Amino acid sequence: MAIILITGAAGIVGSMLRPRLARPDRTLRLLDIAPLTAGPREEVVQASATDLDAMTEACHGADAVIHLAGISGEASWERIRDVNIEGGYVAFEAARRAGVPRVIFASSNHAIGFTPRERFPVPDYTFPAPDTYYGVSKVATEGLAALYHHRYGLDAICIRILTCFPKPPNRRALSTWLSPDDAGRLFDSCLTAANPGFRVVFGVSANTRGGFVSLAEAKALGYEPQDDAEVYADEILAADPDRDLPDEEVPALRNLGGEYAIPGRDAPQA
Numbered sequence: 119m120a121i122i123l124i125t126g127a128a129g130i131v132g133s134m135l136r137p138r139l140a141r142p143d144r145t146l147r148l149l150d151i152a153p154l155t156a157g158p159r160e161e162v163v164q165a166s167a168t169d170l171d172a173m174t175e176a177c178h179g180a181d182a183v184i185h186l187a188g189i190s191g192e193a194s195w196e197r198i199r200d201v202n203i204e205g206g207y208v209a210f211e212a213a214r215r216a217g218v219p220r221v222i223f224a225s226s227n228h229a230i231g232f233t234p235r236e237r238f239p240v241p242d243y244t245f246p247a248p249d250t251y252y253g254v255s256k257v258a259t260e261g262l263a264a265l266y267h268h269r270y271g272l273d274a275i276c277i278r279i280l281t282c283f284p285k286p287p288n289r290r291a292l293s294t295w296l297s298p299d300d301a302g303r304l305f306d307s308c309l310t311a312a313n314p315g316f317r318v319v320f321g322v323s324a325n326t327r328g329g330f331v332s333l334a335e336a337k338a339l340g341y342e343p344q345d346d347a348e349v350y351a352d353e354i355l356a357a358d359p360d361r362d363l364p365d366e367e368v369p370a371l372r373n374l375g376g377e378y379a380i381p382g383r384d385a386p387q388a
């Protein structure tokens with residue numbers, strides 16, 4: 119029976135993954151600061167992902183950690199440092215202490231959000247160009263993933279997720295959407311790929327308006343996207359005030375990071 123620890127399991131992505139990663143021979147151990155109710159073949163741990171003792175305890179007996187917990191958008195430096203960067207360290211260090219062989223980290227396109235559209239499709243392993251403190255926290259944790267792979271031999275996969283919601287929320291997401299079912303397929307590929315080592319892959323569906331990023335490395339892990347945001351295009355574009363502008367003239371489509379990479383969008387202060 120495989121045990122998978124999912125941190126931040128009460129959030130949007132965690133809620134999508136629970137039914138899609140459930141298997142008869144798997145237990146999902148769900149950790150969050152928010153309350154959760156265990157379903158069949160699930161366990162719940164209410165704790166902070168920044169608490170090293172609690173995380174090490176939660177890691178005991180696990181075969182993999184899926185680290186989702188944290189602040190999922192821009193915030194003050196202090197909050198990003200204390201939750202996301204500390205939480206990234208704790209996830210890898212707890213896995214090492216408990217002997218968990220694999221960590222899958224929910225990184226973000228915002229680690230490289232200032233990559234301009236002239237460089238689309240953005241290659242796998244593109245050098246950091248974070249667009250926010252939030253993006254910096256993803257870069258820092260990708261660095262920890264590399265460290266814990268090279269120094270301690272952990273399999274460490276960073277998924278630079280683009281936009282993962284039940285439905286694409288806006289025009290940019292017609293290009294960047296990762297559907298719930300494709301998210302399930304991608305995370306499952308990361309769980310089951312043999313000896314992945316250290317990887318940085320993009321997480322996106324097979325969108326008609328895609329082509330923003332490479333999918334080569336995700337596909338090398340066995341991921342085959344099947345969904346396309348285009349089914350929502352009419353509804354989204356009807357509500358878009360810029361619908362008559364070509365993509366290259368829409369500010370939120372000039373860089374991979376979208377709205378986050380628009381000049382003047384500074385972080386809220388503490």
Ligand SMILES: NC(=O)c1ccc[n+]([C@@H]2O[C@H](COP(=O)([O-])OP(=O)(O)OC[C@H]3O[C@@H](n4cnc5c(N)ncnc54)[C@H](O)[C@@H]3O)[C@@H](O)[C@H]2O)c1
Nearest residue numbers: 126128129130131151166167187188190224226279281282
């Ligand atoms: N949804 C997306 O489009 C997207 C895109 C790129 C990256 N990501 C990343 O994926 C992960 C999940 O995103 P989401 O959309 O589900 O976010 P979310 O905000 O819905 O969920 C985050 C979860 O983490 C929990 N959490 C926060 N601090 C915690 C702590 N200290 N200890 C334990 N739990 C804590 C929250 O309670 C929440 O349940 C995040 O790391 C986010 O940065 C998401």
